[in-house]
Amino acid sequence: MKPISGTTIHMPLSLETTHLRDVLLKTLEVRRGIEAEAGMVAALHAYAGRRPDDRRKAQ
DSSP states (O other), rough: OOOOOTTTOOOOOOOOOSSHHHHHHHHHHHHHHHHHHHHHHHHHHHHSSSSHHHHHHHH
16 A cells, blocks of 8 residues: 655546446456445555554554
8 A cells, every 4th residue: 555645646537428338347457446445445444453463463
């Protein structure tokens, strides 16, 4: 996972709706990536919130 920094570029997502099926499949691919990254962030926060003795058991 890459951190957000001053050099991070925000790019809007623009999709052509002529071929709706293909657009929806592309949207799902983007969404999967976002959800995977959100899951990693949630896991890191949950792990960081554990007590040190709980962390040793998880490893």
